[in-house]
Amino acid sequence: MTPSYKRVIFGSFCAVFAVYSAYVWTAGTDIPQNRSPGHQVKAGLALFQEKNCIACHQLYGLGGHMGPDLTNVVSAEGKGPDYARTFIENGTSKMPNFNFNETQVAALVQFLGFVDSSGTYPPKNPEITWYGTVAYGASKNTE
Numbered sequence: 019m020t021p022s023y024k025r026v027i028f029g030s031f032c033a034v035f036a037v038y039s040a041y042v043w044t045a046g047t048d049i050p051q052n053r054s055p056g057h058q059v060k061a062g063l064a065l066f067q068e069k070n071c072i073a074c075h076q077l078y079g080l081g082g083h084m085g086p087d088l089t090n091v092v093s094a095e096g097k098g099p100d101y102a103r104t105f106i107e108n109g110t111s112k113m114p115n116f117n118f119n120e121t122q123v124a125a126l127v128q129f130l131g132f133v134d135s136s137g138t139y140p141p142k143n144p145e146i147t148w149y150g151t152v153a154y155g156a157s158k159n160t161e
């Protein structure tokens with residue numbers, strides 16, 4: 019017969035396994051806030067892809083490097099939706115004017131707003147959970 023302490027250890031592992039499995043199977047997978055993109059955001063994304071804005075700009079640091087990163091242009095200090103709109107409407111000497119109509123400009127600004135609400139680039143002091151991962155939705159930090 020095996021010594022009883024081995025049974026206790028084995029039993030403890032089984033208990034931990036059972037409890038953790040129960041937790042994993044029952045923990046919800048819901049995303050904390052409503053993050054589904056609306057009709058305008060989708061139209062903005064389509065334009066962003068069609069006009070290849072990413073050739074010159076980056077989102078989360080990825081893309082071309084002729085223009086600035088656009089991840090947080092809508093919430094950055096001193097910038098904002100109207101600031102972004104001005105560039106999209108008129109272009110500059112380095113950025114083309116795409117001659118967008120009102121609806122298209124609004125859609126692109128909505129899209130940039132949606133991207134902005136998804137997080138911060140570069141990441142700033144993300145909140146870390148007690149088990150060591152980045153807390154979902156907490157990476158947006160105004161510091």
Ligand code: HEC
Pocket residue numbers: 065066069070071072073074075084085086087088091097101102103105106110111112113114116126
């Ligand atoms: C040919 C390269 C190029 C393309 C394509 C381009 N941009 Fe730009 N964009 C720039 C440059 C360069 C700037 C910086 C302004 C300047 O230096 O004139 C800029 C600035 C901006 C800004 C202001 C960013 C800030 O933080 O100051 C926004 C918003 C913007 N672009 C949006 C867009 C969108 C949306 C598209 C696609 C429809 C796009 N751009 C396509 C080159 C480009």
